[in-house]
Structures are given as C-alpha cells and as structure tokens.
Amino acid sequence: LRDQSFLDLKVTIDEVRCGLNSPSINPFALRRTEFENLIRVCGSRDVKDLHYFQQLFWMGHSAAVWDCRAATEITKDWNGIDQIVLRNPRGALARVSLHGAQVTSWRNEHGEELLFTSSKAIFKAPKAIRGGIPICFPQFGTCGSLELHGFARNRMWFIDDNPPPLPANDSIGKSFVDLLLKSSEEDMKCWPHSFEFRLRVSLTTDGDLNLISRVRNINGKPFSFSFAYHTYLLVSDISEIRIEGLETLDYLDNLLQKERFTEQGDAITFESEVDRVYLSSPNIIAVLDHERKRTFVMRKEGLPDVAVWNPWDKKAKSMVDMGDEEYKQMLCVDGAVFEKPVILKPGEEWTGRLQLSVVASSFCSERLGLDRDGL
C-alpha cells in the first residue's frame, strides 16, 4: 500500500483508515484516475484497507469505474473450505463456497440473513450443503441416471480469474466472483460429456443477489442437461407464505409420480408437503412473507420452469441434515430447466440468470410487474 501509486494520492494510510471522517480526504474531490489508482492499490490483500477504499470510492463516485472485484475476500468456512465473501458498500454480504459453488449466505444491509441453511447442514463433500443455493447440474431431480440433482453441487469449483467477458452491466457496480467447473475424468465415467460451467455470483449496490450460469459444450457431440438454482429462502413461518406468479400454470407433482396438474387461479399457500415443478412460468415470481413484511422477488432468464419444495414435518424428520422443525423456516423456489432439457451442440453455450431481491411487502404485484418479462 505504500507504493508509488498510493503516494501519488498524497494521503497516508492512516488517513485512509480514518475513512470518510478524515478532513484531508474528500472523495468528491478526487479525480477519477486517482480513484482508479486506489482500486489498483486495492489489489493488495489487506481486507481492512480494501473496505475503506471501497467506502470512499462509493461515496465519491457512483459505481461507474469501480472494479468491484476489490470487494471480494477469500476466507475459510468452519470446515476449512475456501469461501468467497462479497460485500457491497452498504453492508450487504454474500458468501459462496467453493464446495459446489454454493451460495451459503446472503444478508441485507442490516445484517439479516435471507437464505435458509439448516443448523444440521453438513459442510463436507460428498454431501451437498442443506441450504443456500445449491447448483443442480447436469441433472435436476431424478430425471436421469445420475445422483439426485447431479454432481456439480458436490464438486470443488475453482476461482476463474479470466472468464470470457459478460456484458458490462454484469460487472459495473457489483462485487462479484467467477467460478469454474470442468468435467473431470471421474465425472466423464457417469456423464461422458466435456463441458465448462462458469458461474458468476454478484452482489449489487442495492443488495440484490445475481447468479449467471454459462454452460459450454466443449465436446465433439451434442449433449443435454437439466438445471436448477435450488434456492432455500428463509421465511418466518411457512404457513404464512404466498407465492405469486405461478397461478393457473401446469405443474408436475413429484409426490404423485410426476403426474401433470393445473394450478388454480389463487396464489400458492402451504399446509403440507409440496414437491412440484411448475412449467413455462413467467420470468418474475414473488414470494410474500406476510409476518416479516417482506417479499422476495425472483427474476430469471433462460429458466422456464420453477420448482417449489417444502418437506413438511415427516420428511424433515427423516433427513439427517435437517432439524425436525426447520421446515417451517424454509421454502425452496428454484429457477429451473426441467421439462425440456437444454440441448447444446459442440461449441454452443447456454446462459441461465437469476436475480433475487427483497422488497417491503407493501409492494403489490402490479408494482413488481409480475406480468412482465423478468430480467
């Protein structure tokens, strides 16, 4: 931090540590190039300093030139596995484990957790972590010869330092991490297709959580797969929850051998075990938590189907990694590709996007634009 680019700014490290209280640093007065220098300096590993820089930068300039990769930090989870912590300048946070590339925590600016993770979750391969957002690939559910939900959630992923570019909007103003999974020899034995799976997880200034999956066929022949972001939302009480956006859709009921039914015209509520895949859904879904007075808004692209799951009491009791009563605090609502698997020819790439936001419940469906297109 004491290198030339820092000295150029004519501020000392202590002044930066004093952050916005320092009279000699007026972030609004710093030139753009000076901030860019700061960000370069942020390439250092000193996390405490990074956060001050980010705060300064945020106050001084909108996200326009902020290289938000500086807002990421690599730590170990309690099991010793690397995890990436993403922060935004307002204090929101997301944690992503290299085990499964699974988002294990998403907190708003008040430090409130928004995703469910079971107190009995096992953070150890080969078991998938019960909670957060497991990535189900190349198979969602039991439709195929692979283990339930495929192998991606049970693999160690890598940080991808040089991913193929995404549109500028996916980087500017977001702290993010890019992860990569490639087919291993072991995977090829049960799923003989070469692929590259790139996942970007990002956190916006508003605290939204974005996931972008890109699957590329690097095989000599086509392959197909199903997929889901198996999203465990943390809710106050499942009996108080309503989902809007799935009314009148057809769904496959996993509790009745995938028989096809048509949903009624009302929002979906819960009073027993539910395990369904709603087909060809709109791209915006709202999950209303009346008691906590908040609504999760899920926007998606490339993910036509939506799986809804709550194990209820009996199934919860039979699961080793789930507390008996914990089903009351969770609801899985998954953006998915299920009915019509993705088919990729050699060299082709598929993209599936999910954006999760939380708004106060006073927002009504019309304001959320549930009838509109999503992302």
Ligand SMILES: O=P(O)(O)OC[C@H]1O[C@H](O)[C@H](O)[C@@H](O)[C@@H]1O
């Ligand atoms: O226990 P897991 O392998 O994580 O699966 C948990 C659940 O995921 C999905 O929602 C399936 O539709 C359910 O049938 C399954 O029980």
